[in-house]
Amino acid sequence: MGMTDVLIVGAGPTGLVLACDLARRGAAVRIVDRSPAPPRTSRAKGPNPRSLEILDDLGVAEEVLAAGSAPLPMLKYRGRLPVAEADPWADSAPSPDAPYDRGWLIAQWRLEGILRDRLAGYGVRVEPGREVVGLAQGRDGDHGDGHGDGGRVDVTFADGPAGRARYVVGCDGAHSSVRKLLGIGFEGTTAEDQVMVCGDVDLAEGALDRTHWHQWFDEDGAVMLCPIPGTRTGWWFQAGPERDGRGRPLTPTADGFRRLLARHTALPGEDLTRAELLSTYRVNVRMADRFRAGRVFLAGDAAHVHAIAGGLGMNTGIQDAFNLGWKLGLVLAGRADATLLDTYEEERLPVAARTLDLTSERLRATLEAIRRPGGGLDAAITTDTTGLGVGYRWSSLAATRAGTPTAAPHAGDGAPDTPVAGDRAPDAPCVEAATGARTRLHRIFAGPRTTVLGFGPGSAAVLREAAAVYGDAGVRTCRVYGTHEDRTGAEPGAVVDDAGHAAAAYGTEASGGTGPGAVVVVRPDHHVGVLASADDARSVREYLRRLHGVGRSTERSPGMVDAVR
Template sequence: MTDVLIVGAGPTGLTLACDLARRGIAVRIVDKSPAYPRSSRAKGPNPRSLEVLADLGVVDEVLAAGSAPLPMRKYRDGLPVADTDPYADCAPAPDAPYDRGWLIPQWRLEEILRDRLAAYGVRVELGAEAVALTDTDGDEDGRVGVTFAAGPPVRARYVVGCDGAHSSVRKLLGIAFEGKSDAGLAMVCGDVALTDGVLARDRWHQWFDEDGAVMLCPIPGTPSGWWFQAGPERDREGRPLAPSQEGFRRLLTRHTGIPGGHLTDATLLSMYRVNVRMADRYRAGRVFLAGDAAHVHPIAGGLGMNTGIQDAFNLGWKLAQVLAGRAAPELLDTYEEERLPVAAWTLDITSESLRATLTAIRKPGGGLDSAITPETAGLGVGYRWSSLAAAPDSDAADAFTADSDAADAGPDTGGGPGGPRSGDRAPDAPCLDAATGAPTSLFRTFAGPHLTVLGFGPGSARALRETAAAYGDAGAVRTCRVYGADEVPGDGAAGVIDDRGHARAAYGTGGADTVVVIRPDNHVGIVAPADAVRPVREYLGRLHRADGAVGMVDAVGQG
């Protein structure tokens, strides 16, 4: 029996499958390719996606298989004119453990996610092209039918199309993919091998000239592999020519001066054209869209794969809560409510990044670093306008932006000065384990398929006890007392010690007794005074039903 069928086994589909499988959901994931899909475009996760991968338990493998972003060497007329390191002044912060993205081939990231999925007993089913959908609102048993070009059909309680920009699922649903294409902006891409020693592998080399460009970035984990991107060759009418190994050699010689014979192999060849499009809705009955199936945009800033990963992380826990009977089906409405405005913002920010890059490369020393901004880290993306925010503000959706200027657009949900509001990404903080004294962090407390309730100050202890009693089924809701450096936990006390005050600073509690609910996707649910039990109970009740929840309010009073 299949609870969720995922169509498409790229990073978005695999992230969703891993998240559902670890929650005990019966998930299947299929892909129309006869072999595991391989792509060369995405160069790796940004800081927010690294946090997602850490929660899924694979970030150590990702970091080991990849490398930190490289300094960029820019050339003009074949000569180096500038070296730029966009991350030279960056450093991990207490509330954000990853200060930069990570270079890793998309195919290698997919291997890591497939291995994690296999550990849950789930494997990608290849050669399964979806050609029809029936009962998208669910039949009498609440199931959607999916027919494939070959093989038996499948019925599942929910279906998620993660099958890319040309999504069959989206087309079968008849969902519009509005936007525009720029036929004049194109790029050829591929993985190439170069003769050893031709270029230093400690730089991302970028040649920009009046008549074209070539970019070569070393592929981590390979002895001689490089990501190759270039302006395409064109025919007499100015139409881009299809990528080929010989074409890559000609482009290499023309723009870099390196003899084309040093390019010894070229694979995963593709043509990239700038498209700025998004679906007008993310859901049709029991069928959802995620990743490139829902939105495509310029690659400037590297937000394509990352936005898909974060779509999956938003949807996974909601599907699981509904399938387990812990939340009402209406919870699934918040997926589109939260992620569609993020996609619209992403289209805007990547279009601006592309414009900035095209302007920068007209001058010697300009390069791809112009597309790297604080927004591309993904750490500022939140959902203050959402109905899951404790005091939703519908006007905030239209005003959404991830920068600090828009930080006040969301509702005031009780956080202290400088602290996160409902819907914001939950910050990290280094702490000590209260029982052992060993170093730990809030993110380690959040990691896993559960909600987390943090309690700051002695006054939060009772609320945490009542929460644990009401929601203590198999750890689906976990409580964590955050002790101050001046507090002395009892022997064997559970929780963390905020020995340097980073947690209090990150959550803006100002020393007040406070309760904070953290959603399973590591966004803040509600921030409330420790004695305001009723709003906390009501908020938890929306995300996780519990028979004992009424008793918690009765025991504490109106709060």
């Protein structure tokens, strides 16, 4: 029985993103799913702006954008008549620090197919029909805490030979077998009275305008129809359920969908020509009490479920995976201590708890809005649902100076919007110093590496040390030149901040002058680890040491700047 580095259980978007991230790092990955074939379901309606950044990093964003469509304006009805139209994205636009200003509509099955193809490019394929029924951790000397030498997880499947992995990640949904096998609690509530029936349907061609998301909200029920991108006649169908004489929701059927269509819309029921993947959704608000047990982790719906308002379910799972992937990669490569894995739960559990609160609040706002004619699902959409504001200022990995966690922005340090340790690292357009080709900081960050940005001439010594000591350990350095700086002999990979957007985003506008400059360490998941003055080499050095070990050499080059002694 061979050993794999990571066994991922569940091949939805969460598991696939994690598998792609680990595979490109050279980790030996297996991904299994209990379903005998990939489910052809639309379910989640697409990635939000932060997830689009992650998909861009994985190299699939262009394909996702091509396969989907921009979010549609919402046409709202009452008594079968249109009463209002709303476009929650009408006033938004891409900005230098965030090129994705809105989410994207794409059927989940299509997104999963794109990720499976990407994963296959690394030589890894999903193993279908593999249900995990047993997990046994550790060995003598490991004590089950995941930190011992030679630790492992033995995995039993319902059918076929057993498996063995250094780590296991349960991405197997709300009814996670992995979570249950670990005995991890999943506390919360299920709102039995908040019920919706869902399915993928076909409507007669031309029955409805496909440039809108149609929403009928009446006092006795609701129907919502959103066109599925990439189809001519496919629609996402969501509705309040039919109920029996005692008020209990009925199981969804194609005929039931036709009756709901005829009752609430001006369309005849016969216009609904196909209905499949029918399901009943109840509002569940639950979270695992821990996201890790030894060498086994939980991510996505296996760790947390919440109201669908705001569309954060799939997106929170994708972002779980992107947080965990680089940490597992560094530990497996021997470049970081296994204690780095403790920061996954430290960072993502509070985010999940906040997401449960946010989505519950957005659901309440939506239910209140639809009581009035003209109210609709736009009430669920806020800047909080973009994912761009999610950060980890409380994390032990967030340090303004070595070992000093950041809980709040620096007082009077830089512009009010300057990121601090733990925040998402802003994007910014710039040009390659060597070629003049246009690029962006997030393209510089892309790939399985830590990035050290240097602003101002004073940052050169810190960048040289980082490259010399950690260049072979997955750290890249990038000098960011101001437009008026002398670029003679510019370092390979250097960029020019030709419009000043990078300096503005990181609060380093004065770095091209006589000051020491600034250095920013950006984690592989696009979050700021350290933002320090360029004469604070020690903070940078100690942060890189924590993520990447001692490095190739700890001897400093002649002339190395280190003002902290």
